[in-house]
Amino acid sequence: MATQQARTLGRLMLSPTIILLFVWMIVPLAMTIYFSALNYNLLNPGMENFAGLDNYYYFLTDPAFLAAFRNTLVLVGSVLAITVVFGILIALLLDQPILGRNVVRLMVIGPFFIMPTVSALVWKNLLMHPVSGLFAWIATSLGLEPIDWFAEAPMFAIILIVSWQWLPFATLILLTALQSLDAEQREAAEMDGARSLSTFLYITLPHLARPITVVILIETIFLLSVFADIFVTTGGGPGLQTTNIAFLIYSQALMHYDVGTASAGGLVAVVVANILAFFLVRIVGRNLEA
Amino acid sequence: MGSITLQDVRKAFGPHVVIPGANLQIEDGSFVVFVGASGCGKTTLLRMIAGLEDVTSGRIMIDGANVVDVPPARRGLSMVFQSYALYPHMSVRGNIAFGLKMAGLPRPEIDRKVDAAAAILNLTSYLDRKPRELSGGQRQRVAIGRAIVREPKAFLFDEPLSNLDAALRVQMRQEVTRLQRQLKTTAIYVTHDQVEAMTMADRIVVLNAGSIEQYGTPLELYERPANLFVAGFIGSPRMNMIERETEQHRGAATIGVRPEHMTVSRDGDGWSGTVRAAEHLGSDTFLYVDTPEIGSITVRCVGELGLGEGDSVRLRPDPTRIHRFDKSGTAIR
Amino acid sequence: MARRVAVAHTVTATVAAWIVGFVIFFPILWMAITSFKTELEAFNTPPSFLLFQWTTENYATVQERSNYLHHAPNSIIIAGGSTLVAMVIAIPAAWSMAFVPSRRTRDILLWILSTKMMPAVGVLVPIYLIFRDLALLDSRIGLLCILCLSNLPIVVWMLFTYFKEIPKDILEASRMDGATIGRELVYVLTPMAVPGIASTILLNVILAWNEAFWTLNLSTSEAAPLTVFIASYSSPEGLFWAKLSAASTLAIAPILVLGWFTQRQLVRGLTFGAVK
Numbered sequence: 001m002a003t004q005q006a007r008t009l010g011r012l013m014l015s016p017t018i019i020l021l022f023v024w025m026i027v028p029l030a031m032t033i034y035f036s037a038l039n040y041n042l043l044n045p046g047m048e049n050f051a052g053l054d055n056y057y058y059f060l061t062d063p064a065f066l067a068a069f070r071n072t073l074v075l076v077g078s079v080l081a082i083t084v085v086f087g088i089l090i091a092l093l094l095d096q097p098i099l100g101r102n103v104v105r106l107m108v109i110g111p112f113f114i115m116p117t118v119s120a121l122v123w124k125n126l127l128m129h130p131v132s133g134l135f136a137w138i139a140t141s142l143g144l145e146p147i148d149w150f151a152e153a154p155m156f157a158i159i160l161i162v163s164w165q166w167l168p169f170a171t172l173i174l175l176t177a178l179q180s181l182d183a184e185q186r187e188a189a190e191m192d193g194a195r196s197l198s199t200f201l202y203i204t205l206p207h208l209a210r211p212i213t214v215v216i217l218i219e220t221i222f223l224l225s226v227f228a229d230i231f232v233t234t235g236g237g238p239g240l241q242t243t244n245i246a247f248l249i250y251s252q253a254l255m256h257y258d259v260g261t262a263s264a265g266g267l268v269a270v271v272v273a274n275i276l277a278f279f280l281v282r283i284v285g286r287n288l289e290a
Numbered sequence: 291m292g293s294i295t296l297q298d299v300r301k302a303f304g305p306h307v308v309i310p311g312a313n314l315q316i317e318d319g320s321f322v323v324f325v326g327a328s329g330c331g332k333t334t335l336l337r338m339i340a341g342l343e344d345v346t347s348g349r350i351m352i353d354g355a356n357v358v359d360v361p362p363a364r365r366g367l368s369m370v371f372q373s374y375a376l377y378p379h380m381s382v383r384g385n386i387a388f389g390l391k392m393a394g395l396p397r398p399e400i401d402r403k404v405d406a407a408a409a410i411l412n413l414t415s416y417l418d419r420k421p422r423e424l425s426g427g428q429r430q431r432v433a434i435g436r437a438i439v440r441e442p443k444a445f446l447f448d449e450p451l452s453n454l455d456a457a458l459r460v461q462m463r464q465e466v467t468r469l470q471r472q473l474k475t476t477a478i479y480v481t482h483d484q485v486e487a488m489t490m491a492d493r494i495v496v497l498n499a500g501s502i503e504q505y506g507t508p509l510e511l512y513e514r515p516a517n518l519f520v521a522g523f524i525g526s527p528r529m530n531m532i533e534r535e536t537e538q539h540r541g542a543a544t545i546g547v548r549p550e551h552m553t554v555s556r557d558g559d560g561w562s563g564t565v566r567a568a569e570h571l572g573s574d575t576f577l578y579v580d581t582p583e584i585g586s587i588t589v590r591c592v593g594e595l596g597l598g599e600g601d602s603v604r605l606r607p608d609p610t611r612i613h614r615f616d617k618s619g620t621a622i623r
Numbered sequence: 624m625a626r627r628v629a630v631a632h633t634v635t636a637t638v639a640a641w642i643v644g645f646v647i648f649f650p651i652l653w654m655a656i657t658s659f660k661t662e663l664e665a666f667n668t669p670p671s672f673l674l675f676q677w678t679t680e681n682y683a684t685v686q687e688r689s690n691y692l693h694h695a696p697n698s699i700i701i702a703g704g705s706t707l708v709a710m711v712i713a714i715p716a717a718w719s720m721a722f723v724p725s726r727r728t729r730d731i732l733l734w735i736l737s738t739k740m741m742p743a744v745g746v747l748v749p750i751y752l753i754f755r756d757l758a759l760l761d762s763r764i765g766l767l768c769i770l771c772l773s774n775l776p777i778v779v780w781m782l783f784t785y786f787k788e789i790p791k792d793i794l795e796a797s798r799m800d801g802a803t804i805g806r807e808l809v810y811v812l813t814p815m816a817v818p819g820i821a822s823t824i825l826l827n828v829i830l831a832w833n834e835a836f837w838t839l840n841l842s843t844s845e846a847a848p849l850t851v852f853i854a855s856y857s858s859p860e861g862l863f864w865a866k867l868s869a870a871s872t873l874a875i876a877p878i879l880v881l882g883w884f885t886q887r888q889l890v891r892g893l894t895f896g897a898v899k
């Protein structure tokens with residue numbers, strides 16, 4: 001296989017991918033860096049001038065940034081916690097002998113295929129609407145005051161929706177990992193007199209450590225840029241309560257037309273994501289023998 | 291037609307030299323077996339002949355033409371892989387016909403040739419099955435069918451029988467040999483099983499760390515091993531190597547005596563020793579004898595001698611069948 | 624005794640699992656049910672679950688206003704087109720890395736993965752400006768290119784993991800049989816990799832179909848796919864939840880079905896092989 005001819009051909013066939021991805025990564029990134037050093041507003045074309053690090057200064061010291069940063073952390077952290085904890089529980093449940101497991105699997109994975117605009121709107125209007133949403137009806141039937149989710153707890157509402165979208169992903173990966181856990185290994189632990197709790201703590205959980213890490217890292221990459229759910233439900237509000245970094249940058253760029261600041265913010269996002277990506281790539285790289 | 295010549299063929303993977311330089315002349319129609327220990331470069335050499343691997347330097351001539359720059363598809367050779375490498379998505383017929391299809395033969399001719407090959411290999415009733423519906427031996431036959439149908443200049447086999455069980459291996463061994471004699475096509479066969487090598491080959495190439503140690507007929511290798519490595523490699527149980535210099539064999543650093551070329555008696559002259567272990571196979575008996583003079587010696591006796599552990603014996607080598615080697619390990623003739 | 628415990632265990636687990644599955648699936652189910660109600664019924668409290676006048680008028684309305692029929696083809700073109708283009712670029716690349724690996728292959732693979740990690744917001748501004756200057760805003764071809772690039776890493780990775788499992792011997796055998804490398808790709812590799820290629824296509828159609836960052840930011844009407852079409856329901860003047868539900872159901876149904884068929888492969892593809 002490894003003849004010179006095949007190698008040459010191999011390089012030839014690999015190069016379009018490399019070139020495209022390189023351009024796709026480098027050109028916009030370079031432009032982002034360049035814009036981030038300019039005073040550049042789309043409303044005043046031709047007035048660009050060099051701004052040094054001012055944009056970073058503005059972006060990072062803007063109270064909106066701090067709020068968005070906090071919101072991003074809260075959103076990512078809560079969704080991770082919810083999806084991992086419930087993901088483990090549901091995966092453990094689905095790993096039991098169940099009649100009709102395949103149907104249950106299909107129901108559980110359902111939300112993953114729903115486009116974010118649809119799930120956000122369905123949750124907002126059909127479930128969380130303070131007057132005629134299903135939750136309001138449930139609350140009323142139980143004699144409670146219905147909650148106006150997007151006014152009283154907007155961030156929580158977003159977290160709920162996003163968690164619902166990502167729960168299937170976590171569950172399925174963890175379930176796959178569980179099923180690869182050797183039944184014999186578990187039985188051996190039981191023979192050794194381990195009770196189910198200790199089996200879980202000393203056998204199952206360590207086995208899940210890696211898939212959990214993978215879930216966390218991959219979800220983080222996507223959750224850092226949650227956008228559509230916020231876009232169609234709260235528009236970042238009320239106030240800045242549901243504005244995350246992605247949404248803040250979007251609003252700087254396409255609502256305030258402030259290219260310079262938005263670019264600076266974009267780079268901040270890139271840096272954050274790359275720190276995380278570094279760990280993910282290492283984990284994936286470890287069990288890759290190319 | 292299919293003579294193959296290697297001239298100073300060298301192969302290195304990066305800094306790691308695998309074949310330091312091989313010269314070999316394979317005559318048209320002969321059956322040549324490469325043997326050697328695991329990792330000695332047999333597969334690498336075969337793949338270079340096939341064109342699946344580049345040569346680092348040197349020339350490979352097929353029928354007098356240098357083919358090092360010719361891609362495998364156009365060398366006119368066919369190969370049988372250890373894993374069979376059948377196309378899982380094609381029927382047996384499709385597998386055998388693939389090469390002919392690639393060569394652009396007309397449909398009726400392909401069918402005729404495939405049917406003929408299938409008849410030779412007893413595959414006629416399996417032609418419409420997929421490879422996964424066949425037994426190991428049948429898959430092996432399909433792989434061979436795929437190789438012969440193209441009427442190549444030479445067949446290349448890389449340990450084709452090693453995935454089969456012992457009985458089937460013997461049967462396929464004979465089948466391959468018969469087929470090759472019948473078709474008179476040059477064959478190069480890689481194995482590390484010396485029984486296969488001895489029984490199938492017209493000529494054997496013994497490889498050691500990428501170097502050709504000896505090239506000759508099976509009996510030449512057995513009777514006149516060129517050096518210590520070949521002497522030790524060919525023959526089972528291994529030849530006894532005696533390093534002590536003895537009067538009779540002046541000039542030899544080592545002498546070798548095959549276990550079957552010794553006579554054993556309870557007394558008389560010869561090396562004295564004690565039987566450490568005895569393996570009784572019925573037809574043969576293997577004795578492992580400790581001698582104070584020359585160390586541990588293996589002896590193979592025909593039949594049952596009634597000797598057992600702890601018995602003291604006398605060993606006498608057949609003087610006409612003692613192999614002598616100099617300090618560098620080369621045979622002294 | 625042990626058997627009775629096992630039965631009890633199965634019953635408990637089954638009941639619990641079905642409840643959990645139902646709860647998770649409920650919003651989708653509820654949406655589908657609502658889409659068959661009249662607007663009045665949809666807004667009613669207490670809500671009716673199954674006993675109401677089932678109607679398909681919402682679907683008719685959504686069709687009639689023809690918004691849907693304008694946007695659905697956009698989704699199909701953008702999701703399908705970007706996936707196909709990505710496949711054409713990625714199959715040779717994955718072949719190359721799986722069967723002619725070099726010392727750098729591993730690094731290249733990880734680099735390809737890392738490009739997927741770059742957050743879209745980081746490059747939103749330049750891409751938006753480039754699109755504006757090239758008149759690609761709100762164009763199908765523009766979105767197709769962007770989604771193709773953003774999914775390319777996943778496509779390459781999935782194909783690579785599938786190709787890795789194909790024995791190299793078989794490709795070499797075809798070469799010995801006289802196949803050129805092009806024919807080897809067409810007659811041997813591709814048919815053997817069909818299941819993998821199919822699920823790669825499906826997963827990427829799903830991802831592209833649901834992609835909602837670039838589509839929301841780079842299209843408004845002409846090229847807008849269903850994600851954008853649905854987003855226009857975000858500020859409802861008046862009550863048209865039943866229609867929203869009908870439109871949503873139409874938007875997700877094809878992809879939900881596709882997803883259900885490929886769910887097993889999907890998980891593996893998405894983890895880039897990091898979970899077996």
Ligand SMILES: Nc1ncnc2c1ncn2[C@@H]1O[C@H](COP(=O)(O)OP(=O)(O)OP(=O)(O)O)[C@@H](O)[C@H]1O
Nearest residue numbers: 303306308326327328329330331332333334335482
């Ligand atoms: N692609 C490669 N890169 C680096 N070294 C290689 C490569 N292929 C083979 N080698 C090395 O070349 C040597 C010879 O390998 P080869 O496969 O030819 O051995 P072999 O005689 O066929 O062994 P076996 O009987 O186990 O099949 C080995 O030491 C092996 O490690």
Ligand SMILES: [Mg+2]
Nearest residue numbers: 332333334448
């Ligand atoms: Mg080998």
